[in-house]
Amino acid sequence: MRDPGNYQPRFVDAGGEHEHTNRLAAETSPYLLQHAHNPVDWYPWGPKAFAAAREQDKPIFLSIGYSTCYWCHVMERESFENEAVAALMNEFFICIKVDREERPDVDDLYMTAVQLFNNGSGGWPMSVFLEPVTLKPFYAGTYFPPDDMRGRPGFSTLLRRVSELWSGGRDQLLEQADKAAASISADLQSSAAPVALDLALIDDATTRLLASWDQQLGGFGAAPKFPQPDRLLFLQQVAASDAQASKAVHHT
Structure with a gap:
């Protein structure tokens, strides 16, 4: 596992300069700063990212993790530092990175979505695809390997499938987002109401x-x-x- 304080990005040129720098370089979270030199064009959570998604008519890819998360670092190494995967992410999505320790509210909300789409299972990194206007999730998971494995789609395959559906089957994704939002709302309301245990x-x-x-x-x-x-x-x-x-x- 990486030591967050000693993390060094892979993409450094012969002069020791970073080959890539994204918007996370202006953040203060150790976890976000670890991703500041990924080739992914990351945004922090906020209105600029939401506006970009709406203006460019792109779905949002939301990645949530924390600085000492093992699988977060694995997915970064395999996918977020991969130039080819990053190119897919940048072309078809607005990509947002969130530190769960900095935004526990965002983490809690979308963890409910991850569990909804995965039969109650959840974990980090969270990988959530959002509709850009309402920020409703239409698909969610955790760690994805870069390539197809054991019958499960790899991250590159998943990115292409979501992009194709967004272009040619958007109504299906929007319907799925509405159903997910309704389920999450019902779950949050039922969690708040006391229930007699029997x-x-x-x-x-x-x-x-x-x-x-x-x-x-x-x-x-x-x-x-x-x-x-x-x-x-x-x-x-x-x-x-x-x-x-x-x-x-x-x-x-």
Whole structure:
């Protein structure tokens, strides 16, 4: 893992000068400064980025992470420092980078979107595609490898697919964004309302968690996986009366 204080970008010419400098160079966040010399034309979160997306009629690619995040650095090395991938990002998207420690509000909102699109799983880096007028998400994930792998699209493939849909199937993306926004709103409202805890709710939650448990490799959902202690703690509470819950906890 990189030491944020000693981070050195790859793109430095023979004279020691940076080959690329983007808008993040004016920021103060250590995480954003780590990306200030990527070939990606990053914007910080704010009105200038939103205006550019609307004026250029481009969807937004939003990347959220933090300075000590291992997979954030992996995705930077594999994709954001890759000239070919950066060219795709710059041509078809307005790209925004957010430090979750600087903007926990943005992080919390779009983490809900990531979990919505990934059966409850989330993590960092967050990779979210937004409609530029309303900032509603129409697709979201976490780490993407640069190339197609094990039946999953690589980041370059994903960028091209989203760009093609934006040009030729935008209504589908806008409909998906509206549905996602409605689900997120309902989720946030239900989270704020107190609910009486009963055995039916506990049984339902247990069933849902065990349905996403990877019985071969442990954890929940498909790779890439991230630690989810809240799920394990819940299953641990019901493990005394549920053999499968106990097995999931110990196997994971």
